[in-house]
Amino acid sequence: MSVYKSSTGLDENIAAVLCYLFAFLGALAFVMLEKKSRFVLFHALQSIFLFVALMIGHVLAGFIPLLGPLLASLLTLASLALWIILLIRAGQGKWLKLPWVGDLALHQARQL
Structure with missing residues (x-):
């Protein structure tokens, strides 16, 4: 349990979990x-950037003949595993910064 509170009155780790649990809507609300x-702001931004990137990846996989469905399936499995890891780490109050999207989220969180 986090001793720090977000602006919403929730513990920081609970708010961060909600950013991933309800991907776009939860993260957008916290932003x-x-x-x-x-x-909380970092996890909200990372959630948004990550799930946008994953959606783009799924759309692009749909344009690849023959291998597209396999790539989309692998992306789905990787997305599920990553989502679970992010939920757990956020719940633990950890800053798990992903490559690219995490860097972008950290940069944006510092500016807001």
Whole structure:
């Protein structure tokens, strides 16, 4: 349990979990509402950037003949595993920064 609270009154780790649990809607809500916690804001932004990148990957896989469905299936499995890991690490109050999207999220969180 985190001793720090977000602007919403939730513990930071609970708010971060909600950013991943409800991907776009949860993360977008915390981007708009969070005024105090860089931890929550980072996880909200990383969630948005990650799930947008995954959606783009799925769309692009659909354009690849023969291998597209296999790539989309592998991307789905990797996405599920990553989602579970992010939920657990956020719940533990950890800053798990992913390559590319994590860097972008951290940069944006520092500017807001």
